[in-house]
Amino acid sequence: AQRVTQPEKLLSVFKGAPVELKCNYSYSGSPELFWYVQYSRQRLQLLLRHISRESIKGFTADLNKGETSFHLKKPFAQEEDSAMYYCALSAGTASKLTFGTGTRLQVTL
Amino acid sequence: IAGITQAPTSQILAAGRRMTLRCTQDMRHNAMYWYRQDLGLGLRLIHYSNTAGTTGKGEVPDGYSVSRANTDDFPLTLASAVPSQTSVYFCASSxxxxxxxFFGPGTRLTVL
Structure with a gap:
């Protein structure tokens, strides 16, 4: 069975500080990993996926198979980054997503 | 283009009542899903459908049923609502x- 763990329910950082949202997964095969974000009063939406290897809104995430992690990072947090972030895993393109419990990022001045 | 719409936006329901949450997408996506979002538990899959005419159970299917008569619509029915079904329900398609x-705006359901 696949599982996604996000150990932090809330992460509070100051504007301009680095951000790292942790995500660990459990899956025996080759997973596809995603980060979804929910801004206040907006729909849940895709932020990035590991196969794209791209930076979105300054965020990056690297899949580390040895540590089974997919941490989300940003060097300098902005107020508009405040949101709920969910890490998700798929066992394959046509498979269902398993979500973590989410981490609320709060960026303060 | 609306993407995914859900109705109602919110609902307060007496326990024991039957309720259907509606979900419609106009993106011609094959797959559709229902998730519930609960504080501390994240998003949990209730039911899914990979294509019209087929459905499957997710992680927490008990007390819920779905149908997929066509590509666009994927209603979720609570046959006899209970307070533990109080949650925010998200429909999604892919x-x-x-x-x-791609997620809908959600339906906030309160069962009293």
């Missing part, structure tokens, strides 16, 4: 090629 989920 193109099976990309695997990326």
């Amino acid at each position: 193109d099976l090629t990309s695997g990326i989920l």
Whole structure:
């Protein structure tokens, strides 16, 4: 069975500080990993996926198979980054997503 | 283009009542999903459908049923609502090629 763990329910950082949202997964095969974000009063939406290897809104995430992690990072947090972030895993393109419990990022001045 | 719409936006329901949450997408996606979002538990899959005419159970299917008569619509029915079904319900769809989920705005359901 696949599982996604996000150990932090809330992460509070100051504007301009680095951000790292942790995500660990459990899956025996080759997973596809995603980060979804929910801004206040907006729909849940895709932020990035590991196969794209791209930076979105300054965020990056690297899949580390040895540590089974997919941490989300940003060097300098902005107020508009405040949101709920969910890490998700798929066992394959046509498979269902398993979500973590989410981490609320709060960026303060 | 609306994407995915859900109705109602919110609902307060007496325990024991039957309720259907509606979900419609106009993106011609093959797959559709129902998730519930609960504080501290994240998003949990209730039911899914990979294509019209087929459905499957997710992680927490008990007390819920779905149907997929066509590509666009994927209603979720609570046959006899209980207070533990108080939650925010999200419908989503995806193109099976990309695997990326597109979410609806959610329905906030309170069962008293």
